[in-house]
Amino acid sequence: MKRFVTRRDFLAMSAKGVGAVVVSYGLMGCHSDDDETISGQFLQGVASGDPAADAVILWTRVTPDKPGDITVSWEVATDSGFTDLVTNGQTITNDSRDYTVKIDAVGLVAGQQYFYRFKAGDNVSVVGKTRTLPQGSVDSVKLAVMSCANFPAGYFNVYEMAAQRDDLDAVVHLGDYLYEYARGEYASDNAAALGREVLPEGELFLLADYRTRYSQYRSDASLQKLHASVPFITVWDDHEVANDTWKEGAENHNDDEGDFDQRKAAALQAYFEWLPIRPWSEGNHEEIYRSFNYGDLVDLHMLDTRVLARDKQLEYSDYIDSTTGAFDSNLFLAAVTDINRTLLGQAQLQWLQQTLLQSTAKWQVLGQQVLMGKMLLPAAIATQQMSIPQFAQLAGIAQLAGRAQAGDTTLTAEELAYLQANQDKLTPEVVALLQLPSIPYNLDAWDGYAYEREVIYATAKSLKHNLVVIAGDTHNAWANELTDSNGDTVGVEFATSSVSSPGLEYYLGLSDAEMPATEAAIVGLINDLKYANLKDRGYLLLTFTADEVRGDWQYVDTILDKSFTSLVARNHSATSAAGNPQIVAMS
Template structure:
């Protein structure tokens, strides 16, 4: 097994001025042409698909990981313990006839035979296609896209965001339907994979698929679990459809972890730092991230900014690695410590980086891609506030500083994108939630899960008690799916997409509701709501149901 300390890297320019790759140091012989070399591979190593990520106006990151046997218990994917040269090619057309960039990089065993190629020198605001080759084996074709030039708005941006894909709870149909939408960009806001061993986190009636291996604690465990998820054809289709921006939440490491504190600090876990380092390393190995995110022991730089021309700036946040531990436990509590100004969910350095970005931004839309519910959600109609301590409600002063920051910076259109809670929500953001008549100062869109929680069910959003207690909340739905947005200069349109079932495969998708955020008009406006189907049994959602659905984990 590879050691967890950072290895020495060789940054190699493989196509003059066009791209760079980041393999570990390998012998010169490993740079032989992969089309003529005899790799000694008996089966196709591209079982985990391909991916693209972190685009700018000149390029993007290309990713793949070689694995002949994805579910191998040692996490090595059935690959020989030696480096393999991998040829990559970028095409101007989806029939792969006109090569515009190519090169050779190395898939090294120290990094799970993963490949990260940072491509530059391409034209802005256009589609490209790419694939890899090792010996006689050729990967699937993926679609990439460059951002508009920094001085250009470009056309309308089709952006989708997703969260929470528990493999055992259902099929990844929503990923397949998302791929069929042909978005320009996909944001994954966390819980890409889950750490539990088989049947630890179950749904009523039993799980429909099963995790391989024990609860993830070692590098081999995390590599195996990532490979099991990556081998899913629906997830592969979504990765191949568009570039992704990824950030983690808790299950990529351990449920409800905070900084260096595990979920259950009362239970001795002397190896938690090693577990964190293993999870971070495996996350990097399996995601299309730039070299700035190479983990260094227990640290990994994941918060970053991606600019989509003048149209949008995406501030991708990390609300796990630097947060203070949850106060009063993880659940819904009336907790005085939640308003302590010394507490932070981002850490001081990331908070300063975000506020500085607000002041520097000239984008039409400033979008925060982050993990946990941002707006206040009080589940008590009385004077006491009963809120989730794992969300921004548990860090109210931190939330207020950031909200005040975008107000002071004159951010034109602040929009917060959220995952985690396994349901669709939409709401207005306030500086002072105790004054419901006060002005809205931003908008929050929350995506449901891809599969976590199983099928879920439809309901009348107007009857949800959270919406009655919190008038700034405007929409709720407990089916699975994703949010598809269209970002234009004059408005952002959000379609809340749902699939009626995931416990059986291949369900169709429909739009449950549509909300619009108009330029310079903070807050969400509903423009479409699909009528409830009287033939279907509808859920009658209570406060207790919502709390249970969000917190009923091992």
Template structure:
């Protein structure tokens, strides 16, 4: 599929328009006898589009942001219609916003019909927002669910063609964002070599630390036409990863935070979480605890999506390779989810009616251990030597080859579940105990993966489909001397549970669930350096329900 510039211009015109044509939303009750003229509405624009999120069968969050000409309280009306022309209004209301919430507007619209597409918009006086489309979740028997899965959208790294491509589809029920929706770095930081050329230098130019910094960073991202188009096209179910706060966040700190010099981490995290909930169409499970984001979404009796937090609420600090080799990662007390979230998830797995149990979370759960020699020197020669030794019959191996095959394997990424093996075993044990069909979604690595999920005994418990990134670079940047096709082909031979890898292309995952299978289509774009791009399905894989079938298999 090729997306040309005129198609892109259409998206921009739809999503970036600040005032739409047509009638005006009412701000006062009809039939009033009061002849007093209504106060003039503040002058505003809608520079950040509209969004919807956290759909349930009877409700959905609606979002926008107004940019006022002058500070002050801004009255905002909203309406929901069953048609794109807004001829049949099914819900309407009004609210206010101000600088305390960064002029964002969030409305939890209730009393909606299940499995229904709605259209919505906002207005301040005669100044109307662009319109958006959303959809409630189904109940009862459901034939098909389709989700678009995203991760790792770094504004200065390139254009959001991945978002643009998904926004053009008309077959999706919702989008799922697994985190790194923004990045915290300043100008000249991570993956920003071409930012000036592309006109995508970070705002603010410094690293985000204070509340105002995070608000400005979200505001920049939300001016992107492709992200606006995605949000306007469908509801989003989102969770944070680390870069919404700082790189390699854990419950009491982060790799990219210097306590004291950059203030208290607790203050930084609170600021980041406040900005996140202001700018994202999320529904707080507990208004008194904004750091609690894990929650579930039931698509009838077909699929239950459980969104997890592997970053902020329960994660113990990461270990390095030395500590791992000393066995410290295997401490049974080490937590990734935390005790409270673990208990909640176990209950969800036990009581959920969905045929498919899908975990939407950030980091790879599969076992991604690679030979120590490759971990130390991930070059073509080292990988070739190991794979040659592996493919040589045992009786014909040289002593050097025998040593290569016998060497230990170590996880390539200890920030993932590999750094918390006891925590992973606890989740997989709960899945086994309830005999559930498990599909895990992951992001974080900027590469695409598909793996079988095995427990500590080697039994396959479920599958993991990990999406590539929207724009952040993958192994093609970190291992530039290894041809991507060669690296992608080598990884499944190096890693026991890995079935598929793509280490060089930006893209997203389309998950299609039916009673017969869950299918993963890995969609890739050929560039993020130009607004003109091509999108292709690079690989399709699936898993089947029932004991003995819960593994990654080719599409029939």
């Protein structure tokens, strides 16, 4: 049975000085050290995260003017002029933690805005703004949901656009905060021209590699601005380690690249150093599932569907006969519904079930990485034996042929002429492909782990919760209704686009003119899908009230120029009412 660390446990461990997170206990007297000779600059800005009703994590990194221990002090106040201090203190950082500083500022007041800053020698950081969680009756909660920021792909204009808001309660970042690839690899076509080639030049394997890449990302002015304006609630996805990570390996890790466990340990240590996240316990860099309670309105449960317990992803190639090319749908169905396949792992799944059982807020929100909705496409498309336009054309011809064979007298002359001109395209091989069942297009998502999804659905359904799932990972925006194996709708899913990583437009090679029709075709092919954006970079703004949850997808018109505007023509909104888990499109 998993033993969960209480706040009292955490404070006790931190007080013993064994942790990388320093706990602030309240106002302290001024301190000076005449022998202090090391100063430093705050080149990566400041950040806050993991807010509680009485505490919040404060973060910075100091770049010292020479190696060695460096003393960093902090202040928290209710005003930007720091005349009303509520807590302060100091700590020592060094290269053992990459000169990062993490403070758990405790003893704060619920639902309060605070200002904070750091000092090292004569240098003072920028002022950050943060907020604690509210308690009791809450009218509304507003969250900006983001994922997938690839530095060489373009400017972080999406972060910049979100930083211009002053009404956010938190940013929920669902992973792929950075990417592990070497210079010139994934989505780097414009990197040199934009001055955004990655550091270090090679792929990330060692602790020093990951630290250097985080340092580069956090040098971005737009990301710094957003971090300084609002607390972040984060989980990792795969690229914080390597593409398509699972518990014992990754697609982007080969045996000749060293021990995967060592690579993962280095990656996760760097994550905890550089992100304002509160650890379960000192040295535990693997468990990040946790909950945040926004009074009586929203309970946000952050999950790890990637590193902790995920079984290796299924591959369609294992179910296609190499000789005939036939797809064994029965064998595949048995594998994808195997009750032993896990995404969360038993401990995390039991924690989630128990947490949902005890949760009483109006909305139960699962913050996690990958799509939970059933994204089922015709097998001919999912296995890439047909493109979407090909399938649409051939399925249309087959439908006309079926109507003609049934003696349908409503066929027009034009339809009959079109059928006669294209009848020869319906070869036995094509007909067989058209008759294949619909299957998941993405086995890296919950579609590849169907059993645990049904367990979660059943839990939410039995408790009559208003279930909202948020997701990232795909670089595209989606809105799904979540249906269980009985066909009952048990919740809704809102998925965000990416900050800069390319979406399906990158892989399908579609023009702007072709995009709306393709998006409409995909929505038409997938039963539970109500909205799709396959092209634009942006974020999801979620607003919760007692009556409804509203999703507003906000997009930028470019990531290749620092001058950008909101892509108003492509922005979209949708709602779901409490007690009625359906997606209602608004615009």
